[in-house]
Amino acid sequence: MKDPKRLSKIISYIILAPILAFFVAPILWLLVTPFSLRPSLFISISKPTLNNFIRVFQNKTAINAFKNSVIISVGVVLLVTICALFAAYVLSRHYFKGRDILLYILVLFSSIVTGVAAMVPIFMLNLRLGLIDKELGVILTIAGGMLPTSIFILKDFFDSIPRSFEEAALVDGSSPLQIMFKIFLPLSSKGIIVIAMLVFAQSWSNFLIPFILLRTHTKYPVSIAIYTFFTEVGVPDIGMISAYALLYTAPVIVMYFLVERKFGFSFYGGIKG
Amino acid sequence: MPWVEFVNVVKRFSDVTAVNNVSFSIEKHDFFTLLGPSGCGKTTTLRLIAGLEIPDDGKIFIADQDVTYKLPKERNVAMVFQNYALYPHMTVRENISYPLVVRKIPKGEIEKRVRFVAESLQISQLLDRYPQQISGGQQQRVALARAMIQTPTVFLLDEPLSNLDAKLRLEARSFLKHLYTELGTAVVYVTHDQAEAMALSTKIAVMDNGCIKQIGSPKEIYNEPANIFVASFIGNPPMNIIPCKISDRHFLVGEQRLQLPIPLTELEEDAYLGIRPENIQIVTAQGDLRAQIFVIEPLGVETIITFNVDSFQLKCLAFEDDIPYKPGDMIWIRFRRDKIHIFDKDGNRIQGSETCDSH
Ligand SMILES: Nc1ncnc2c1ncn2[C@@H]1O[C@H](COP(=O)(O)OP(=O)(O)O)[C@@H](O)[C@H]1O
Ligand SMILES: [Mg+2]
Numbered sequence: 001m002k003d004p005k006r007l008s009k010i011i012s013y014i015i016l017a018p019i020l021a022f023f024v025a026p027i028l029w030l031l032v033t034p035f036s037l038r039p040s041l042f043i044s045i046s047k048p049t050l051n052n053f054i055r056v057f058q059n060k061t062a063i064n065a066f067k068n069s070v071i072i073s074v075g076v077v078l079l080v081t082i083c084a085l086f087a088a089y090v091l092s093r094h095y096f097k098g099r100d101i102l103l104y105i106l107v108l109f110s111s112i113v114t115g116v117a118a119m120v121p122i123f124m125l126n127l128r129l130g131l132i133d134k135e136l137g138v139i140l141t142i143a144g145g146m147l148p149t150s151i152f153i154l155k156d157f158f159d160s161i162p163r164s165f166e167e168a169a170l171v172d173g174s175s176p177l178q179i180m181f182k183i184f185l186p187l188s189s190k191g192i193i194v195i196a197m198l199v200f201a202q203s204w205s206n207f208l209i210p211f212i213l214l215r216t217h218t219k220y221p222v223s224i225a226i227y228t229f230f231t232e233v234g235v236p237d238i239g240m241i242s243a244y245a246l247l248y249t250a251p252v253i254v255m256y257f258l259v260e261r262k263f264g265f266s267f268y269g270g271i272k273g
Numbered sequence: 274m275p276w277v278e279f280v281n282v283v284k285r286f287s288d289v290t291a292v293n294n295v296s297f298s299i300e301k302h303d304f305f306t307l308l309g310p311s312g313c314g315k316t317t318t319l320r321l322i323a324g325l326e327i328p329d330d331g332k333i334f335i336a337d338q339d340v341t342y343k344l345p346k347e348r349n350v351a352m353v354f355q356n357y358a359l360y361p362h363m364t365v366r367e368n369i370s371y372p373l374v375v376r377k378i379p380k381g382e383i384e385k386r387v388r389f390v391a392e393s394l395q396i397s398q399l400l401d402r403y404p405q406q407i408s409g410g411q412q413q414r415v416a417l418a419r420a421m422i423q424t425p426t427v428f429l430l431d432e433p434l435s436n437l438d439a440k441l442r443l444e445a446r447s448f449l450k451h452l453y454t455e456l457g458t459a460v461v462y463v464t465h466d467q468a469e470a471m472a473l474s475t476k477i478a479v480m481d482n483g484c485i486k487q488i489g490s491p492k493e494i495y496n497e498p499a500n501i502f503v504a505s506f507i508g509n510p511p512m513n514i515i516p517c518k519i520s521d522r523h524f525l526v527g528e529q530r531l532q533l534p535i536p537l538t539e540l541e542e543d544a545y546l547g548i549r550p551e552n553i554q555i556v557t558a559q560g561d562l563r564a565q566i567f568v569i570e571p572l573g574v575e576t577i578i579t580f581n582v583d584s585f586q587l588k589c590l591a592f593e594d595d596i597p598y599k600p601g602d603m604i605w606i607r608f609r610r611d612k613i614h615i616f617d618k619d620g621n622r623i624q625g626s627e628t629c630d631s632h
Contacts, residue, residue, distance in 0.1 A: 168358035171323050171429075172372040172419070173346040182375070186362040 034243035041238065052243035062244060064218055065225030068135070069204060072221055075139040076203040080146050081196045087147075088154035089184070093163070103152060110148035119212055126213055133215040141213065142203045150195050157191030193259055201252045222248045274337050276301040276459045277322065277427055282331035284317055291317040292328070293483035299427075299459050299476070306462045308470040308506070309480030315463040316355070318480075319429050322461060323352050336426045351420035352429040356436065357412050359404035359419075366400040369418045390418045393455070410441045421456070428460045434469060446472055467507045471495065479503045501620035504547050510577060512614070513553070513587045515546045527583030531561050531608075544623075547614035550577070553589035553606050555598070560605035566598050580604065 025043065033039045035048040056062050091099060122141055123132075131137030161184075169183045185192075207223040214220060217228075226244055229237045275298035284292040291314045299305045307315040320326045321333060324345035333341045340348050351372070359368050366387060367374075373383045391397045394414045399407055404415065413433055420428055433449070434442045450473055453460055464470055470477050471491045478488045479502070487499040498504035504512040517524045517531075524531035524546055531546075554560075555578070564580040564587070576591045578598075589606070598604060615623045 162356070162358070164354050164356060164358040165360060167325050168352070168354055168360075169371070169375075170325065170345045171350060171352045172375060172423070173349075174375045175346070178375050182371075183360060187360075 030242065030246055030249070033238065034246045036239070039239040039242055052239040053247075055240055056243050056247065059240070061217070061225055061228060062222075062240075065220055065222045066247075068219055069221035069223070071135055072138050072142070072206075072210065073200050073203045075135070076143045076146065077196050077200045079139065079143040080150050080199045081192060083143075083147060084150040084154050084195060085192060087151045088158055091151065091155045092158035093166075103155070106148035107152050110145055116208070119208070122209070123212055132213060133219065134213075135219065137213050138210045141209050142206055145209075146199050146202060150199060153198075154191055154195050157194075158188060161187050197255060197259060200255065204252060274334070275299060276303070276336060277305075277461065278332075278334040279318075279321075280332040280334075282318075282321060282328045282333060284314075284321060284326055284328050290483050292321065294331070295480075295483075295485055296331075297478055297485060297488055299461065301459050302475070304453055304460045304462060304473055304475045306464060306470040306474040306477045307480055308464055308467060308477050310506075311465055313480045314483040315465075315480055316431055319352070319431055319461060319463050322348075322427065323350050323429055324348050349423075349426050350429055351423045351425035351427075353413075353416045353420050353431065353433050355431045355433075357404075357416040359412055359415055361404055364401055364403055365396065365407070365415050368404065368415060369400075369422055372419060372423045386422050390422045394418045394421070394452075409436055409438075410445060413437065413445060417452070421452075425458070427458060428456060429463075430460065431463045432465070433462075434464070434466075449473060468509060471507070479506060497622070498547075498614065499622050501545060501547070501616050504614060504616070504622075508549055510550050510588045510590075512547050512549045514616070515548075515582075515585050515587070517544060517546050518542050519544050526562060527585070529562055529583065543618040545616040545618075545620065547616060548587075548608050549612060550588045550590040552609040552612035553587065554609070555589070555591065556605050556607045558605065560607035562606050564604055564606050566600050566602045566604060568600055569596055569598065571596075580606070582606075 029041075029043050032043055032045060034052050035050070036044065037046050037049050037051070038044075039052065091103065126132050126137045126141065129137070131140065165183055165187060166179050169179045174182065205223060206221075210219075210221050211224050214224075220228075222244070226241060226248065229240050229244065277299040279295050279297050282292055282295045283290065293314075295314075295318065297305075307318055309315055317326060321328055322335070324340065324343060324347075327342060331341075332339060335348055335350070359365075360371065363371065369390060370383045370387050373386065387400070388397070391400060394417060396411060396414050396418060399411055399415070404412055407415070413436070416433070420430075434445050437445055446469060453473070462470075462473060471494075474491055476488065477491055477494050479486045479494065481502050487494060487503045489497075494503060495507055498507065498512070501514055505514055515526055517526045519525070519542060524544075526546070562582050564582045567579045567581050567586065570577040570579075574592065576593075576596055578589050578591055578596065580587055580589070587606075617623055
């Protein structure tokens with residue numbers, strides 16, 4: 001009776017194991033190599049050392065790039081979250097002709113805006129606006145690309161919050177600002193945090209746009225700076241790269257776990273499809 | 274001047290006319306109920322009073338003021354929503370005090386009133402819980418407390434009992450009636466349950482399809498329904514409505530002839546005869562109509578007996594302990610003469626029909 005079941009289980013494990021290894025190996029490498037004395041492209045465990053990290057922290061370019069990444073990402077997060085909040089609120093709570101079409105067109109074009117195809121126009125646009133080699137240009141461009149999707153997701157989340165809470169507050173005598181700050185924002189905080197996290201993770205890892213728009217090396221964020229870790233002869237310094245890469249991924253992972261513990265959410269509610 | 278007044282109010286949603294030329298007036302001491310089937314425009318009417326909807330036409334007055342285009346916060350009304358709409362991120366205490374907090378009432382005063390309201394609604398022990406942590410009946414009381422703390426000019430309640438189970442609903446209904454005497458101002462109550470409306474109201478407006486079909490005291494609505502819709506909506510089981518012909522001052526029900534002199538002379542041929550179940554008697558001697566028993570449903574105090582008269586099915590209520598009949602029996606039935614209603618072929622009641630002579 002049980003045999004066919006067991007057999008199919010064994011087969012599925014046999015198929016799953018190499019796939020799992022394929023995905024786990026890079027992560028394992030990332031966790032092991034920075035602490036290794038003789039770092040290589042293979043996962044090899046030796047006596048642990050913090051030497052690679054010390055070298056990163058002594059490297060001015062590396063630290064400076066971190067600062068640049070923070071400026072760009074925080075700027076994008078603030079800009080996108082605040083704009084998306086207001087836009088999504090109006091789109092969710094008020095109906096006007098062509099609202100849904102507008103929304104879908106925005107989402108459609110947003111994938112083009114940040115796509116490779118639009119790089120030349122984006123460069124030209126920033127050139128005309130005098131935003132080449134400025135952090136503001138990078139922030140505005142990344143934010144512009146992420147805004148439509150963020151509005152779309154946030155609107156969907158707001159749609160899932162019943163209007164009766166706002167209506168009850170209205171009858172209870174609240175002003176519009178009181179409704180926003182005492183009722184609506186607390187009720188939608190989860191959705192807003194999800195958006196902020198998504199935006200942060202994306203702008204933190206964005207390579208293409210700063211690479212195209214920034215000229216000065218000292219303005220490069222981590223995603224670009226990481227490519228500069230070559231020794232004089234042109235051989236990559238694997239120890240430093242791996243340590244730097246771990247530091248680079250840490251904020252996103254830490255942030256995710258913090259939020260997860262505080263709110264205990266998995267991506268749920270308003271976010272469909 | 275009445276306390277709350279609607280004058281020819283119309284509200285449309287794109288192609289639906291939710292409220293169609295509605296007028297009524299409510300006195301300060303009234304418990305006014307909007308009664309009607311689902312989708313007839315009760316909630317929309319309530320939201321128009323609260324200011325959550327603005328009418329397309331007509332005027333609304335509250336306490337002598339034209340509030341037609343006023344914001345909700347300028348109307349000083351309190352509303353209990355159908356799903357209670359308790360703020361999930363606030364404790365019960367914060368929920369109840371919210372209307373006072375946004376009106377910037379001093380903290381000490383708020384605390385005093387919260388304590389008083391919580392005590393009179395018996396929810397003092399729940400103040401530090403969140404709405405998700407209390408039962409449906411308790412949530413309903415918290416919603417009432419949030420309304421009561423405001424001393425509004427009018428209370429608006431949208432089907433506040435519909436989310437409770439049957440037993441709790443009866444309990445809450447009695448409690449609500451008791452509470453009404455303490456409120457000291459008008460209540461506008463929405464329900465689709467005619468028993469609730471009868472039990473609680475001083476005045477009922479029966480609605481259908483956006484229009485008010487009749488306004489009156491529960492007694493008037495029950496005893497003198499203005500039309501077939503009202504007649505068959507009120508009562509449990511509802512009034513029997515029998516299509517019949519009138520000729521030579523007699524009813525013709527199917528093949529049978531109801532020997533009943535009618536004091537009215539101007540009558541169309543086609544009409545409807547209405548009689549409430551409790552006003553039909555089963556008699557041993559010759560009665561008004563011959564009928565065959567279909568089913569007998571004993572309910573404890575009363576028994577519902579359903580029988581066929583020609584192609585019509587009628588229900589009657591009997592209060593005897595033993596019903597000496599079984600399904601299939603042929604019986605005679607008799608109508609209480611002063612309780613017969615006659616409706617014309619458009620369904621409107623013909624005045625005076627309840628005073629048919631006994632023969
Ligand atoms: N916001 C709205 N948009 C469109 N139609 C609505 C809206 N609110 C109510 N309606 C329609 O108006 C009619 C009356 O609704 P409602 O007042 O909620 O009825 P009730 O409370 O008596 O069940 C219904 O046909 C409903 O579909
Ligand atoms: Mg309703």
